[in-house]
Amino acid sequence: xxxxxERVLLxxxxxxxxxxSVIICRCEEITKGEIRKAVYDGMRNMNEVxxxxxxxxxxxxxxxxxxxxKSIIAKELGINPGEIEVPIPRSPTRPVSMQTYAxxxxxx
Amino acid sequence: xxxxxxxDLKCKEEKMRIYKHPILGTFQKGKLVxxxxxxxxxxxxxxxxxxxxxxxxxxxTHRYTIKRKEPRGIFCAIGRxxxxxxxxDGKPNVRxxxxxxxxxxxxxxxxxxxxxx
Amino acid sequence: xxxxxxxxxxAGPAGLSAAIEAASNGMDVIVFDENSKPGGQLLKQIHKxxxxxxxxxxxxxxKIGEELLKEARELGVEVVLNAVVxxxxxxxxxxxxxxxxxxxxxxxxIIIATGASENVVPFPGWTMPGVIGAGAAQxxxxxxxxxxxxxxxxxxxxxxxxxxxxQLIQAGCMVKAIIDAAPRIGGYGVxxxxxxxxxxxxxxxxxxxxxxxxEAVEGATIVQVDRNWKAIEGSEKKLDVDxxxxxxxxxxxxxxxxxxxxxxxxxxxxxxxxxxCNQYNETSISGIYAAGxxxxxxxxxxxxxxxxxxxxxxxxxxxYIGKSEFVNRFKEYSESxxxxxxxxxxxxxxxxxxxxxxxxxxxxxxxxxxNGYLSEKEVIKYPxxxxxxxxxxxxxxxxxxxxxxxxxxxxxACSMGCIKIGNTITNLPVVDENSNCxxxxxxxxxxxxxAIFLVDENYAPGFAAISMPYELYPxxxxxxxxxxxxxxxxxxxxxxxxxxxxxxxxxxxxxLTIKVPLEWSMKARFFKY
Numbered sequence: 243x244x245x246x247x248e249r250v251l252l253x254x255x256x257x258x259x260x261x262x263s264v265i266i267c268r269c270e271e272i273t274k275g276e277i278r279k280a281v282y283d284g285m286r287n288m289n290e291v292x293x294x295x296x297x298x299x300x301x302x303x304x305x306x307x308x309x310x311x312k313s314i315i316a317k318e319l320g321i322n323p324g325e326i327e328v329p330i331p332r333s334p335t336r337p338v339s340m341q342t343y344a345x346x347x348x349x350x
Numbered sequence: 351x352x353x354x355x356x357x358d359l360k361c362k363e364e365k366m367r368i369y370k371h372p373i374l375g376t377f378q379k380g381k382l383v384x385x386x387x388x389x390x391x392x393x394x395x396x397x398x399x400x401x402x403x404x405x406x407x408x409x410x411t412h413r414y415t416i417k418r419k420e421p422r423g424i425f426c427a428i429g430r431x432x433x434x435x436x437x438x439d440g441k442p443n444v445r446x447x448x449x450x451x452x453x454x455x456x457x458x459x460x461x462x463x464x465x466x467x
Numbered sequence: 468x469x470x471x472x473x474x475x476x477x478a479g480p481a482g483l484s485a486a487i488e489a490a491s492n493g494m495d496v497i498v499f500d501e502n503s504k505p506g507g508q509l510l511k512q513i514h515k516x517x518x519x520x521x522x523x524x525x526x527x528x529x530k531i532g533e534e535l536l537k538e539a540r541e542l543g544v545e546v547v548l549n550a551v552v553x554x555x556x557x558x559x560x561x562x563x564x565x566x567x568x569x570x571x572x573x574x575x576x577i578i579i580a581t582g583a584s585e586n587v588v589p590f591p592g593w594t595m596p597g598v599i600g601a602g603a604a605q606x607x608x609x610x611x612x613x614x615x616x617x618x619x620x621x622x623x624x625x626x627x628x629x630x631x632x633x634q635l636i637q638a639g640c641m642v643k644a645i646i647d648a649a650p651r652i653g654g655y656g657v658x659x660x661x662x663x664x665x666x667x668x669x670x671x672x673x674x675x676x677x678x679x680x681x682e683a684v685e686g687a688t689i690v691q692v693d694r695n696w697k698a699i700e701g702s703e704k705k706l707d708v709d710x711x712x713x714x715x716x717x718x719x720x721x722x723x724x725x726x727x728x729x730x731x732x733x734x735x736x737x738x739x740x741x742x743x744c745n746q747y748n749e750t751s752i753s754g755i756y757a758a759g760x761x762x763x764x765x766x767x768x769x770x771x772x773x774x775x776x777x778x779x780x781x782x783x784x785x786x787y788i789g790k791s792e793f794v795n796r797f798k799e800y801s802e803s804x805x806x807x808x809x810x811x812x813x814x815x816x817x818x819x820x821x822x823x824x825x826x827x828x829x830x831x832x833x834x835x836x837x838n839g840y841l842s843e844k845e846v847i848k849y850p851x852x853x854x855x856x857x858x859x860x861x862x863x864x865x866x867x868x869x870x871x872x873x874x875x876x877x878x879x880a881c882s883m884g885c886i887k888i889g890n891t892i893t894n895l896p897v898v899d900e901n902s903n904c905x906x907x908x909x910x911x912x913x914x915x916x917x918a919i920f921l922v923d924e925n926y927a928p929g930f931a932a933i934s935m936p937y938e939l940y941p942x943x944x945x946x947x948x949x950x951x952x953x954x955x956x957x958x959x960x961x962x963x964x965x966x967x968x969x970x971x972x973x974x975x976x977x978x979l980t981i982k983v984p985l986e987w988s989m990k991a992r993f994f995k996y
Contacts, residue, residue: 264589268425268433271417274589301432301443306425306587309718309739324733328740331722333554336501338564346569368612372637372940373513373527373975377612402611410596410683421682423596427603428502430584433594447606448503 247286256282266314267307269300277311281318287327291315301337366406383453400446400457401427401434412436412446416462436460471497473781474561474574476552476723479507480767481759481774482580483535483544488778490542492787498539499550499563504610506532507582509767511605513637514630515915515974517655517874519892521803522768525876525913527974529609531767555579555727559754576754576781579724580774583717583738583760588622591677593711597684601631601714608638616710620687621645622675623714629658631714636665637939643708646673646689648696651820651836655812656870657916663839664993666956671837675711676703684709719761727755736814738764746801747780748773756780763814765807772804810871810893826871827895840954841867843989850897851886851919858988862906862923862932865989866896868916880913911936912973921980924988931988932965937979943967943994951983951991959987962994 262275272295285291288298288311297311298304304311308328316323370376380396387404394403401424404412411421412434425433429448437458438444446457458465473489475482478500486496504510512528523531539546547565554562559577563570585600592598597616601623604615619640621632624647632642642662650672652659663669676690676698691702717738724742725731730751732743742750742757749756756777759770776797783793808814811831816822823831829849834842846852851866864885866877871893878888878896885902888894910919911934921934933951943949943964951962966980983991 261591264591265594266589268422268431268594271415271420301435302430305430305584309586310589324735331726333556333562333726334551334564335553335722335726336551336564338553338569339567342564342567342569345567365617366614368608368614368638370940371608371612372938372942374529374609374612379612398611402607402613405607406613412596420594421596422594423683424599424603424607426585426600427606431600450503 249284249286251284266310267295267297267300269302269306270296272297274314277314278318281315285315286319288312288315289327289329292329303337366408383451385451385453385455385457387457388459394451396453397450400436400438400444400449400451400455402447403451404446404457411459413460414462419461437465468560468571468573470573470575471495472574472785473497473576473578474499474572475578475580476561477507477580477582477759477761478502478505478536478546478548479580479582479759479770480509480531480535481582481761481770482507482578483539483546484771484774485578485580485756485758485778485781486544486546486774487535487538487542488775489782489787490539490544492779492782494782494785494787495543497545497547499547499552501549501551503549505536505546505548508602509535511602511609512630512767513609513634515876515976516768517766517872517915518768518807519873519875520879522807522873523771524768524874525915525974528767535771552723555723555755557728559727559752574754575785576756577727578748578756578758578774578777578781579721579742579750579761580757580759580770581720581723581761583719583764585713586716586718587713588675588715590675592679592684592687593713595678595680595684596682597680597709598678598711598713601627601712604631604635604710604712608634614638614640615712616640616684616708618643618708619710619712620675620689620706620708621712621714623647623712623716624649624652624654624659624669624671625714625716626654626658627717628712628714629654629662631712632662632667633658635712636662636667639940640710642667643706644668644670644689645839646670646675648672648674648692652839655872655916656832656835656841657868657872657918659835659839660841660867660954661917664952664954664956665995666952667839668956669837669839670704673704674698678711684711687711717760717764719764721757721761724750724755724757724761728752729755729757734763736817737762746776747797748777749780754784769804769807772800772807776800776804806892807873809891810873812870812872825869825895826893829869829895832869835869838955840956841869843954845869846954847989850895853898853900853902857900857902858922858924861904861925862921863902863904864898864910865920865922866898866910866914866918867920868896868914868918871895872916874915876913876915877910877919880910882907882909886910906934908934908968908978909972911978912976917976920992921978922988924985926982929985930982931985932980932982933988933991934966934978934980935992935994937967937977937994938975942969942977943979943996947996949994949996951981951987952993952995953987953990954992956993958995959983959991962991964994
């Protein structure tokens with residue numbers, strides 16, 4: 243975490259948009275409206291939205307939706323997508339079966 | 351083996367395969383093999399991606415999603431988006447666009463993460 | 468733990484070029500690629516590349532891929548396929564997953580050449596079968612010999628969208644439309660003219676409203692957008708399509724660089740989050756380099772040179788070459804790279820809406836940018852199009868190349884010296900007014916943009932002969948009757964094939980000559996049965 247996050251919750255009601263029902267995270271079937279609501283609920287960066295909704299935690303591990311989610315969060319917060327903190331990618335970069343990890347180090 | 355053999359006449363009926371390409375000519379394929387898709391027996395070429403063999407047979411839907419039960423098929427075709435996954439020889443979540451077809455393979459439409467109950 | 472002098476991650480154009488460069492200096496190089504076939508995106512590219520001879524211009528992408536692989540193998544480079552690098556850790560420790568096992572290895576130098584992934588644009592119905600990435604269409608057609616569909620809607624008018632649309636037609640598909648939310652075509656004008664003359668309509672300032680169908684795509688509705696990207700009510704158009712291809716840009720796959728701890732930056736010009744590199748393509752971590760699309764989205768020709776630059780830098784660091792050799796090589800490569808980074812589509816100029824003139828001062832065709840073709844009034848103004856007086860003398864090349872793009876194969880294609888570009892390869896080609904064209908057609912076949920035609924206004928009384936590049940099946944035969952189409956793909960009327968040239972030197976581009984009424988000499992640019 244590099245900076246303090248301002249978490250002021252708005253008094254206004256959540257405003258729906260016409261394209262809220264479009265799926266953004268294909269793997270976990272999460273819509274644009276759910277992501278926008280997450281920001282409304284107080285989530286402020288990729289890490290938080292990810293843990294709140296599971297966007298980017300499905301089979302493809304965010305390969306398809308990350309850029310989209312970033313731009314939706316940015317739009318809701320009224321900032322540049324480049325300013326959104328993105329979680330640092332961790333190993334493994336592709337799905338690895340538990341068996342592969344379990345075997346690691348056994349035959350050294 | 352090039353697609354001009356008598357054995358391939360059956361596959362020629364499929365309209366999605368390209369028989370002669372203006373730049374690439376004919377496509378080198380393995381031998382024609384039979385495989386199982388749900389309750390049907392289909393034909394495809396050995397060592398081509400399962401997804402290609404299915405599409406050549408006119409099959410578009412590979413699975414239904416767990417939450418909204420919506421149909422999914424090929425999207426990226428290079429093993430990154432994981433939309434094309436199916437149950438292959440009993441194992442679910444197999445990416446059919448990068449997994450190669452073998453004779454006698456059992457391919458099933460995936461419902462959520464399992465076969466149809 | 469095994470230690471390598473150099474590990475290259477990715478066997479695409481950048482990775483293979485880096486490996487070749489290092490291996491040619493005597494280094495032991497290992498390349499890991501997660502795919503079952505090497506070559507990256509090159510294997511799917513069936514069009515002729517741009518640039519100059521040094522940049523492998525005029526060669527088809529897949530052939531360049533085959534050559535790179537052959538050269539790498541001959542130099543003893545070990546290319547390991549189905550090998551996924553799942554992590555880079557401190558002290559350049561690398562984890563590679565291969566055959567269900569994880570190998571832990573160490574490297575003195577790592578060149579990350581993992582390329583890019585496709586962007587997506589969501590819309591209602593986009594998750595249905597039938598909606599695919601443009602790269603998916605290429606993979607199916609050009610690697611597996613399968614048509615992705617029959618009636619295609621292409622979303623995106625950048626180079627990928629335009630080139631894949633053309634390849635779809637070559638594969639036997641029908642491209643119903645190319646749409647782009649932007650008001651201008653994003654890719655090279657010549658890539659657009661190729662498909663416009665075949666009758667593919669462009670809808671700029673349009674986006675997809677919805678894709679519909681019960682199990683798979685059965686159609687789509689597109690809608691016009693205003694300057695604020697808001698849909699204009701009442702402008703909806705329904706398209707009968709079974710496949711929707713998404714070609715809306717690429718993003719660098721830089722996760723490994725980020726994981727390794729390299730300083731990263733969010734750079735929209737470069738396509739997204741990229742490692743910050745110096746001129747040798749070295750990241751903030753000494754010994755870790757990034758080459759190709761992973762460092763910035765560009766063409767394959769640039770990726771190959773970046774690979775060479777990082778390969779030569781590593782060779783110098785490991786003391787396989789001396790300082791003066793390194794300095795000379797780097798100078799040669801960076802000059803070659805800067806040649807490619809000139810012109811209308813360079814990083815600085817890309818997306819600029821204020822460009823109205825070419826570097827020479829000719830008007831940039833707005834019709835081309837908005838509709839995909841040059842108007843008849845516009846085309847005669849360019850230096851590649853000779854005057855009416857010269858045309859009346861007999862056969863002459865007509866070069867409809869109107870944007871500054873680094874490309875010069877036409878210059879060397881003509882053995883009679885009719886075509887001049889000069890040393891600045893972004894110059895528009897000029898056809899000599901004293902041209903003594905012999906009608907061999909080599910220029911027609913050599914133009915990667917398929918923008919050169921031969922026009923003979925003296926063919927016969929009242930008739931002209933037009934020679935054009937032709938790369939479709941079935942190939943017409945001499946005597947065949949059909950119709951001539953203009954630049955917009957509109958049918959002009961009856962035309963007859965008088966010659967079809969197919970020679971090895973033309974590398975798959977046939978030169979088709981048709982006979983048309985003289986009035987169409989500067990209109991007819993395509994032939995259909």
